[in-house]
Amino acid sequence: MSSHAGHGHHDSHSDRDAHVHTHGPGAAGAGTEFDWNVMGPMLEQEAELNSGPYEEAARWIAALPTAPEVRRVLDIGSGPGVVTCLLAEVFPEAEVVAVDPTPALLERTEDRARRLGLSGRVRTVEAELPQDADRLGEADLVWAGNSLHHMGDQRAALTRFAGLLRPGGTVALLEGGLPTRRLPRDLGFGRPGLEARMDAASAARFDRMRTELPDARRETEDWRALIEAAGLTPQGTRTFLLDLPAPLSGPARDHVVTRMTREAEVLGELLDAEDRAVLDRLLDPEDPAGLHRRPDVHLLSARTVHLGRRD
Structure with a gap:
């Protein structure tokens, strides 16, 4: 397992945006397929831009009437640790453990x-999940941010996470949401609907990734039902919005350029020549209609959080 979209790692099924991100079969834990000096800052920047929705989700959990006293948190698929540290701030009495296979x-x-x-409350554990789950110890909150879908048997993995909870503890499962939008449907050149076609290409790549995972098992993406199947009581589902309208700040625009550059690299074979030419133009820093200069670039995404409680 290696899930950095959620935390730097952007989206869940809108992780189809981020699944153009970094991971594919065999990448989990290898630490060698990617240049982490390049990917690490990109994932960190993405998580920082999304810190508002993540913090809102964490504070929703902390304010639940059934919320236990949170003394220990496991951040599964923690990536560069932006959300790990955010969780430590939202739960000031807790030890927060970042769990990831990438040193x-x-x-x-x-x-x-x-x-x-x-540093006194945040620590790290290098682990491959779900097989190393038993090494993680008990927790009051297991935060699985866009990481479950990197595990072949999602039902079995979620059941193992549930087994780590102390009585009254919560699993926060970040899966679902919506694809990110950064551009108008009609760019003024090329065929309208570029991002929708990129979504379809990313979905195909996501499906291929899923089928090639060890112990891959197809699962209906009814997250509430999966939470119940893991022996937990569903505690609610909410979606949190990142809405950065045009004109974007410099860091947000830089992130859009970086992300779409990555998407152009990994989705190129799945797009036709016309769409690839449009992407080339969008990524040209000298083109007035490109991402660097056009005034209508924005950033809009929705992340969905599903909660399950151990009674």
């Missing part, structure tokens, strides 16, 4: 925790 990203987590004065 370079765990190092980024440790660096961030030091910068924020959280």
Whole structure:
């Protein structure tokens, strides 16, 4: 398992945006397929841009009438640790454990925790999940941010996460949501609907990734039903919006350019020549209609959180 979209790692099924991101078969835990000096900052920037929705989701959990006293949190698929540190701030009495198979990203987590004065409560564990779940210890909150879909048997993995909960504890499952939008449907050149076609290409790539995972099992994406199947009581579902309208700030625009550059690289074979030419133009820093200069670039995404409680 290696899930960095959710935390730097952007979207869930809108992770079809992020699944153009970094991972494919065999990438989990290998730490060698990607240049993490490049990918790490990109994932970190993405999570920072989405820190508002993540914090809103965490505070929703903390305010639930049934919320236990949170003393220990497991951040599954923690990526570069932006959300790990955010969870440590929202739950100030808790130890927060970043769980990820990629040492370079765990190092980024440790660096961030030091910068924020959280080293005393944030620690890291290098682990492949679900097989290493038994090494993680008990928790009051298991935060699985766009990580479950990187596990072949999602039902079995979620059941193992549920088994880590103390009585009254919660699994927060971030899956679903909507594809990210950054551009108008009609760009003024090329065929309208480029991002919708990129979504379809990313969905095909996502499906291929899923089928090639070890122990892959097709599962209806009824997350509430999966939570019940794992022996937990559903506690609600909410969707949190990131809405950065045009004109974007410099960092947000830089992120859009970086992400779409990555998407153009990994989706190119799945797009036709006309769409590839449009992407080339969008990524040209000298083109007035490109991402660097056009005034209508925005960032809109929706992340869905499903909660399950251990009675």
